[in-house]
Each structure stands twice: as C-alpha cells, then as structure tokens.
Amino acid sequence: MPVFRFILQRVFQAVLVTLAVTLFVAFAVRLTGDPAVMLTAESSSVTEEDLVRIRDALGLNQPFYAQYFDFIKSLVTFDLGNSFFRGSIRDLIGIALPSTLLLAVASMGISILISIPLGIHAALHKGGFSDQIIRVLSLVGLSFPNFWLGIMFVLLLSIAFPILPASGFETWRALILPALTIGIILTATNVRLVRTQMLETLSQQYVMVARAKGLSERSVIYKHALRNAAIAIVTFLGLQFGNLIGGLVVIELVFNWPGMGTLSIEAIAQRDYPLLQVTVSILAIMIVAVNLAVDLVYGLIDPRIRVA
C-alpha cells in the first residue's frame, strides 16, 4: 500500500519535528533564567528557603528530561497546569487559539480568493496593461510593513471614517480590518507566485495538446493548467503559514486581538514561563500540522508523489 506508507511516513516525520521543536522551546525557556527568581522578582522579602519551596512546587528540582517529559505529557493530555499570574493555561488557550485560527483562516482565505484569479489573469495577459498594474500593486504590497498597513487601516477606516472597529473581538466586523491587513500582505506574494506558476504550466506541451484536442480555453486553463500550477502553489502556502503566524503575532497586538500572539507576548513580558512554553509550542505545532496537511494534499493533487 504505497498511499498508506506515504501517509505514515509523513506523520512519523511530523511527530519527530514536533518533538524537536518542543524540546528546543523547553530548553530555551529555561536558559532565560531561574523561574523561581523571576516569579518572585516583584516582591522584596524573598528568602532562599522560599525559593527552594517554589522550585519544589514547580518541579524545577527534577532533572531536565523529567521536566520535559512532564511538559510533553501535559501537552498530550491537554492538562496544561497553571500560569504564574493568570490561572488555568487551558482556559487561556481555549480563548486564544480559536480566535487566532479564525484570523489565520480568514486572512489566508482573503489572500487565496484575491490572488488566484488575479494571478491567472496576469499570466493570461502577460505583458499587457492589466498585468503591469497587478505587478506594480503587488510590489507596493510587498514593500509595506504589515503593522504599518494595519495602523493605516485603523487611521482611515476607524478614525477618519469610523466604519469599522479598530480593535476587539466582539462582533464579526472587528475581524475585517486585521484579516484584511494580513490578507493583503499575503496576496502581494501569492499573486506573483500564481502568475509565475501559471506561466510555467501554460508553456507546457500538455497544454498545447489540450488545446489541440479542441477543449475550450476555460477547460484548458482551469482543468489542465491550474491543477498543475496548484502543486507548487499549495506547497508555498504551507511554507507561508509560518510567516503568517509571525505576522499574526504583530497584527494581533496592533488590533488588540485576543489571540495566541498577544498571549505569548504577554507571557514574555511577564516572564510567565509555563504559559510561554505552552503558547510557543502550540504555535509551532500548528505550523507543523499545516505542513503535514499540505504534504497530504500534495499527494492528492499530484499522483507522482503518491508512489514515490
């Protein structure tokens, strides 16, 4: 069963990567200093005995591998323990993760909906007026820093013309600005990718063969060319998801969006290491999971991968 083995192989790789990433996170967090000291940094009257008691309570006296094992166990069972200052980590994640996913999916969706038709159009009219415009706009989009674009949107659409809320999470309308900001930044790259990939596939012999069969131009472009171009596009979108998460952290702060980005920035600011360790690991696992999904989808689109 080559298909089954292919999936098994990819899942196996994803698990290995996840273990490596969590190991690194757990290790790196501990490098930043003694959590017991950090926890008590605000208060003035801490004795050495207090610190020992705190370390005991947090399990910091145990060897690293035991702590790491506990950490993995807590991730797997989703019994994530308490943060230093904010109570149950599970409750915090329970709010932050869905809102981040919502924003990620919305912005990715916006970018796909805009970039695929525009990219195809530019490829079909290569060198024409519309192609030039699309390429210039994409370059402009590439040159914006994401937070700057976000702030501009707020200034324009929430302050100068108060159409949309600048922050918060209460109504669906609050989603529009942050999703649009990230969506536009992603579109700028994606539209170029779609254009190049379509140009590449349209120059293939099988496209000419499809035309010589008498198929309509629609069928040639959407059935024969796009499906082949999609192979590279999907791969790229998976890789882009990592950048997207990085961008989300910034944009969530700009729009005060209560997501994983905001949560992890706050954890860093408060030196809340149990929370930090969990948020960073979950973000990393998300990226790994998306790339696993991409690998599997890739196998669906391209039959050559399935047996390889």
Next chain:
Amino acid sequence: MPETTPPKASLLSVRDLSIEFGDVSSPARVVDGVSFDLDHNRTLAIVGESGSGKSITSLAILGLLKHLGGRVAGGELLFQSEVLGRQVDLGNLSERELRKIRGNEIAMIFQEPMTSLNPVYTIGSQMGETLALHQDLSRSAARRKALEFLDLVRLPNAKWLLDNYPHQLSGGMRQRVMIAMALCCQPKILIADEPTTALDVTIQAQILHIIRDLQAEMQTSVIFISHDMGVVSEMADDVLVMKSSKPIEAGSVKEVLGQPKEPYTRALLAAVPRIGSMTGTTLPKLFDIPGQEIAPEEIPAKPVDRSKPVLEIENLTVRFDIRGGLLSRVTHRVHAAEKVSFNIYPGETLALVGESGSGKSTVGKTIQQLQEPVSGAMRFHGQDIFSLPTEDRKAFRKQTQYVFQDPYGSLNPRKPVGESLIEPAWVHGLVTSQAEAKEKVADLLVKVGLPAEHAGRYPHQFSGGQRQRLCIARALACDPSLIIADEAVSALDVSVQAQVVNLLMKLQAEQGLSYLFITHDMAVVERISHRVAVMYLGQIVEIGSRPQIFENPQHPYTKRLLSAVPVLNPGVRPNRPHLEGEIPNALRALGDEPAPVEFVAVSDGHFVAAQA
C-alpha cells in the same frame, strides 16, 4: 469561391501561406509562401532543418498560432469540413468552429511524448475528455472506446492503463497513448510533428509501424513533419522540403528524395548517413557534401596501428544504489555497467552504441573520472589509473576530454568563448601567459574551422553546430590523446552533423586522436568508426570491427538495432520484422547479480556474448 470548384477538391489545400510573429509593425516572417495539397488517405511529409517553419505550419492548420503569439499573415488553409458541412479557411475561422474541428477532424501528435500528457490526470480521463467532447459519449461508452483504441496501438494491459497516470509509462508507451488519443475520434487528418525524434530507434520502428498500419486501416491522411530523411522515405507519399521559412521543393517521395532538383535538397540528402552505404570498406569515410570545407580526398584514411593501446578498460563495473522504505536502505541497484572491457588504439574511433539505459554514457563518464566505478581497472598508456592517489589521477584527466551532447548547456553564457576554450589549459598549467593563451585560442578556433577573431564573442552569437565546434576546440586545448564524444552530434541538424563528423575525422587524421564515440545512431557510427561495441543493459554484447558488426551481426540485439534504422530508399516501404517489446531496464534487487557474459570469438577481433 466560384461555383466551378472541381468535384473532388483536396481535403486540405494550403495556398501561399505566410505566418508572422511579433509586432505588426516589425513582424518576423517564419513561414513564407507555402502551398501544398493533401488528399484523402495520403501522407505528406514536410521536411526541413530546425527553424525552417515546418512545425509552425502544422500549428497554423489547427488554428493554434495565436497561443504562441503568431498569426496567419496571408494565404488560405482550405479544409473540407464534414462537421461544419462546408469548405472552411482554417486561417480565419472562429475559435468556436475551430474547436469543433480540432481533435475531431484534425488531430495532432507532438514531438515530446514525455511532456504531452498531463501528469495529474489518468490516461482514461484524458482520452475520455476528447471522446466526451466530440462524440458526446457517456462515461462508460467513452471508456469502452478508449480501451478499443489503446488495443489498436497494441498497448498491453490497456484496462490497467485507463486508471493510471502518465508517469508510470515509458516514452514509447506514452507516444502510443498519444496516437490512440489522436485517432480515437477518427480524424480525417493526423498531424504528426517529429513523433519519434525523442525515442530510441527500436521504439521508433514500432511507432512508425503503428502509424502506418492505422493509417491504412482508418484511411486517414497524414501530415508528417520530420527532419529525418530515412523516416520520411519510409512514411511519405509526397514530400515538401522547407528551408528558412520558404518552400524549396515539392513532389512525390520518389522524385524529391530520388531525383532531387534543388541544390539544397541534394546537399541535405548528401549529408544523410545511410546505413549500408559503407559495405565493402573497412575504414571510416568523410561525408561528401557539395560545397563543403573539407574535401574527402584531403584526408587519407589510415589503418590503425594496434600494437599499443591508448586506453584499456577491464571489467569496469558501475552500479547505482536505489534506496527505499522508511529507513532509506538500499533495496535495489541499477547495474549501469557490468564487467565492461575494451581497448582503444591510437588514431582509432571506437563507437559505443546502445539505447537509453544501456549504460554507454556511464562508461564514458567513468573513464573521464566523473563517476566512481565499483570495480574494474583502467589503464591509460599502460598506467593503472584507479590505483593512483587522487592527486596523480588529475594529470590523466587532461589527456581524456569529454564533449557533451548539448552544446548550449556546456559553454558559460557569460564568458567570451575564448576564455571558456582556454580554461582547461590554464587549469592544467599548459599555458602560462595571456599572450600564449591568446595565441592558443586562435590556433584552436582555426583548427575547428572558425575564424580566430571570434574568440571575443559570446556563446549565444553562435549557432548550434558552431557551439559544438567550440566544445571540440575546448576539448583539444589540453592536447588530449582521447576524446569521449557523448552523443556529440545527435542534437545537430543533419547537414551540420555531417560537417562536425567530418571535422572530427580530420582532427583524428591530423593529430592521431582516439575517439570513444558514444551514440545511439547506427548510421553515423558506420561512417565514423573503426570498431564498434554494442551495449545492452550495462553489458557489451558484441564487439568487433565496423564491417564485422554491420555486415555480419551475430547478437540478436545488434541485429534488432540495425534492422530498426529507417532506410532512405524512396518508394520502398520497409519490410522489417515487427519489433515488439520495451527496452528493459538494468534495475535489479539487492543480491540479484546478472550473470557475467561469456564471449565467443566469431572471427578475428569479433566477439559476441554467448547466449544462454
């Protein structure tokens, strides 16, 4: 159209066709004033070298020019369409009506079978698409019909093929699928654009056979585009010769190939290597091309002195590991070369022939030390190379030089050619000053028949044939005693190929060079070689002098290879035994080693692998 149209008009009548590309203000004319008629059940061959406009003409017939940025600038393409029920001009038909004709009444097969099929759809879906479009068949009816046509092109296991993907098929099988797909709507015209150029010679013979059979069966008219005169001679009823976008000569195949009137056609035919034309001679012979720079009389053929070999290869074995499974362990090995042995003598050309996957290039690369052997010995002027430390081996590398197939990829596009030519000489310390280098470059260019002042030009300013001359010049820069020419003339147009082959022979006569001439082209081999070694699945199956191999082939594979070569004998249809089967590959499971070949002497110097 006046009403006096003759009752039996040609199926397709092309009148004074001109095609232009680029800006309307400054167009490039790629086809200029071409006319021909194609009648029912006839085969018209359009022949010409690269850039003659033959492929573009065929795309114009399908109305596909605009997708390449071209347009019909003048003339008519009159086609008797049954679907549309009238005579139409394909040059200015609406896209809508053209689509009814494409794939239905006029179908096409392309040159590159490896890229002609869409990799992400099954064979069945790609064939069914055409049938559903033009014949309005249901899914199951389309499937039955596709199966029927896959059987017609004699593809084994047609049912399995329908649900599988192109990458699982060899080039020859893909081309058969293409033929099945093109023919499944029973077109009136089949356009075949170099359909066998990318295929091995035995596979080519199979494909040509299938096209001929099906044409006779289905009464299809064929437009056959080719640069290969042998193929044209076997396939065509009528021939149109084109040269740099203009028609040169047209007529029946007997007239054009048998008694050519135009000097260009004559020159083209003189350059075609014809198998069997050297029967009775023992030494290589230059092509006699009218108006050529090297006259054959100038180069006396010398017998080879076989007392001391330049190169001795003994039991050379090269294998490639194939890894698989979760832990990427070696599961299979490609036995690219198994116990290959031969000698090359000073001033001698040994041709190493075989089809794709035979291991011939691997042997060449191993000799050039681009590839490490698993075992075996190589002696160069008596010195064992593989036993030397790496440092000392380098010195021998300059004495063997490699000329690759692709002259485009093997010269640095950003360097003047003079610099590229002299680079190996610098590396090996053969020139020490700029003045010396300059003089040497001029000398090398003149040797390969190019003006010395071209040293400052860049590769893109040269034609394909000139670039291959440059590659030969670079190989000569180190005064090698052996040149390995790996398909060095295969990508060249036939007239250019003849000139480069002549150049190689002239250099051999002047400098006593030895060649290892690696190729699949038996006709060129007959011209250039003193001795021939035939490789099959990594092993030499037959070796001997050129007359021994060509006039008295012993091994079945040698016979098969020779019989598959298209013969330029206009008006005579080949009567070769039908060749079946794929070329197997040399992939074997771990531990499953091929049996070593035992050689039997046929006559003096002629050995053939004993058959089990």
